[in-house]
Amino acid sequence: MVDRFANGDPSNDAAVDPADPQAFHGGDLRGVQQHLDDLVPLGVTDLWLSPIFAMRTDKIDAWGAFHGYWVRDLARIEPRFGDDAALRSLVEAAHARGMRVLLDMVWNHTDYDAPLRQEHPDWFHPTGDIEDWNDPEQRITGQVHGLPDLAQEKPEVLDYLAAVSTGWIDRSGVDGFRIDAVGHMPLPALSTLNSRLDAHRPGFFTLGEDFSGDPARLSATLDQGQFDALFDFPLRYALVDVFCKGAPLGRIASTLSLDRLYRDPSALVTFLDNHDLKRIHTECSGRSSRVRQALTFLYATRGIPSLTWGTELDLPGGEEPDNRRDMPWAALQGGSEPSTRSLLRRLAALRSAWPVLHSGRSIILGMGEDWLSIGRFSDHEAARVLLWTGSRPPAAEALGFEAAGADLQLFSSFDAELGVEISLFRAAPGANPGWAPFLQDPPTVHLRIDLPATEGDLRVVGAGPELGHWDPAKGLRPVDGAVSVALPAGSVAAYKIVHMDGEGVIWPDGPDTVVLLPWAPQPPSPPKAGQSTDNEIY
Numbered sequence: 001m002v003d004r005f006a007n008g009d010p011s012n013d014a015a016v017d018p019a020d021p022q023a024f025h026g027g028d029l030r031g032v033q034q035h036l037d038d039l040v041p042l043g044v045t046d047l048w049l050s051p052i053f054a055m056r057t058d059k060i061d062a063w064g065a066f067h068g069y070w071v072r073d074l075a076r077i078e079p080r081f082g083d084d085a086a087l088r089s090l091v092e093a094a095h096a097r098g099m100r101v102l103l104d105m106v107w108n109h110t111d112y113d114a115p116l117r118q119e120h121p122d123w124f125h126p127t128g129d130i131e132d133w134n135d136p137e138q139r140i141t142g143q144v145h146g147l148p149d150l151a152q153e154k155p156e157v158l159d160y161l162a163a164v165s166t167g168w169i170d171r172s173g174v175d176g177f178r179i180d181a182v183g184h185m186p187l188p189a190l191s192t193l194n195s196r197l198d199a200h201r202p203g204f205f206t207l208g209e210d211f212s213g214d215p216a217r218l219s220a221t222l223d224q225g226q227f228d229a230l231f232d233f234p235l236r237y238a239l240v241d242v243f244c245k246g247a248p249l250g251r252i253a254s255t256l257s258l259d260r261l262y263r264d265p266s267a268l269v270t271f272l273d274n275h276d277l278k279r280i281h282t283e284c285s286g287r288s289s290r291v292r293q294a295l296t297f298l299y300a301t302r303g304i305p306s307l308t309w310g311t312e313l314d315l316p317g318g319e320e321p322d323n324r325r326d327m328p329w330a331a332l333q334g335g336s337e338p339s340t341r342s343l344l345r346r347l348a349a350l351r352s353a354w355p356v357l358h359s360g361r362s363i364i365l366g367m368g369e370d371w372l373s374i375g376r377f378s379d380h381e382a383a384r385v386l387l388w389t390g391s392r393p394p395a396a397e398a399l400g401f402e403a404a405g406a407d408l409q410l411f412s413s414f415d416a417e418l419g420v421e422i423s424l425f426r427a428a429p430g431a432n433p434g435w436a437p438f439l440q441d442p443p444t445v446h447l448r449i450d451l452p453a454t455e456g457d458l459r460v461v462g463a464g465p466e467l468g469h470w471d472p473a474k475g476l477r478p479v480d481g482a483v484s485v486a487l488p489a490g491s492v493a494a495y496k497i498v499h500m501d502g503e504g505v506i507w508p509d510g511p512d513t514v515v516l517l518p519w520a521p522q523p524p525s526p527p528k529a530g531q532s533t534d535n536e537i538y
Contacts, residue, residue: 001027002068002081003026003067004025004327005027005309005326006027006035007027008030010026012081013026021064022062027326028082029087029090030090032047032090035329036099037097038332040097041348042344042348044099050068051071051180052082052087053068053077054073054077055069055072056070067324070110071111073115074105074106074161075164087174088171101176104180105178108181109147124148128143144181153186162192162197166196169197169200176204178207179227181211182221183209183210187220188224190221191225191226194206194225205228205229207230207231208221212234213237216261219261229267231268231271232269232270238252239297239298243297244285247511249388251494251512252372254493254514256362258464260491265362266302270306271307272294272311274308277323278318282318289419293387293418296347296418296420300351300383300422301374310328313328350422354383356377360378361377361439362374364491370388370390371386375399375400377438380427383425385422388419438519442488442491446484447484447486447493447517448484449495454499456500458498459472461474466486467495472505493515495512497513
């Protein structure tokens with residue numbers, strides 16, 4: 001967030017008040033450029049800037065405008081942040097360090113009293129605030145917190161947005177856009193705009209923000225909107241639930257199992273916090289070991305990991321605007337490097353040296369109540385990421401494949417308290433690696449779920465299209481007291497048995513039932529005392 005990062009040019013400050021969390025604090029483009037060398041050791045390859053365009057500068061009631069999302073003129077730079085020359089200088093300096101620069105493009109709405117609203121009132125939807133956020137029509141045509149909503153389905157609006165956006169490409173040399181609030185715009189319009197950007201500069205990168213935890217919706221947005229990448233909100237919610245709130249590790253496993261819905265899961269941008277959410281340090285109640293465990297996993301999984309300013313320095317923050325604190329540069333003074341930043345430096349180097357960590361195929365190798373083993377595989381490399389939330393590593397140490405014929409390189413946990421171990425393998429020249437079967441399409445495994453003998457309309461509903469995407473209306477009804485679901489081996493199914501009583505849905509208390517469907521059929525484990533075996537994998 002430009003205003004909160006660094007003040008490199010005090011001459012462009014206007015009415016700043018660093019003591020007021022809702023006021024401008026003086027950060028600018030020159031300040032970002034002055035600190036690029038602090039980002040290089042973290043392996044940063046892409047720099048996403050919050051909106052830098054001419055914006056509202058006065059508060060609305062108690063809410064400040066420093067964030068930049070209340071845009072008044074999309075074609076001009078906000079003078080508090082600099083000018084065209086400052087932006088070009090930043091882009092050139094970033095390129096010299098191997099970094100791309102992404103501008104935050106606000107296509108969905110304008111400031112409450114932006115001149116464009118007076119000049120072209122017919123370019124805006126006449127509807128009021130969104131009242132039902134699950135209503136697809138309201139989500140597109142309604143106003144987000146009262147902000148005037150542009151009607152992107154109109155050709156003249158598309159022409160305007162395309163012209164101003166391509167203008168920034170030519171003026172600044174930026175490499176991509178992070179596009180705000182794409183869940184509130186029609187997908188055909190987004191497809192048209194992204195196509196025009198790519199035609200204007202082939203290979204121009206577009207990253208969309210759809211604030212949804214539904215992988216099916218994100219998959220549709222990624223494909224139909226023609227984005228290069230999307231933020232992975234489903235995985236973020238799962239990581240916070242597990243590492244900060246004590247949810248079972250099966251929560252992560254079942255989320256990753258839905259990677260089959262995406263054309264390319266490596267096109268997802270993974271993250272733990274951002275400017276709209278609580279900081280991960282606060283989510284985890286200040287437990288640094290859990291934050292570092294989550295960050296380690298973030299760098300060892302598919303996709304593109306994203307850091308928000310200050311995460312590497314344990315910056316806390318609750319609800320807005322507390323999550324938008326100033327970058328704590330003083331933490332880098334005094335000689336020793338902060339431990340979280342040091343960890344991220346090492347993770348970035350590891351990830352760069354082992355491509356399998358971010359682009360290999362994922363298979364769930366094993367799972368217990370407090371441990372999870374995930375395999376990642378490519379033609380010449382393999383990795384096993386072992387997580388545990390108990391006090392010691394799990395006794396189960398099987399890799400799930402033979403390591404013979406490969407050069408074993410073990411990258412052990414960074415800290416015994418972190419609960420992460422990454423085992424890395426590289427096939428010897430000419431060897432047929434033991435993980436070769438995992439590179440094939442997974443076989444189908446059938447999961448049988450027996451339902452209790454109860455009167456009424458019972459249904460099985462869960463994650464993924466096979467289980468109705470958590471929509472009870474699409475849930476599976478039993479036949480002869482059971483349902484059978486075909487799923488890919490090496491995935492994890494999460495579900496509940498719900499009761500439809502004619503007036504609504506009765507959801508059972510407690511966590512989801514989570515079942516691993518192993519790659520090779522295995523005999524079921526004997527039940528614990530007093531536990532029935534109501535699930536069968538065959």
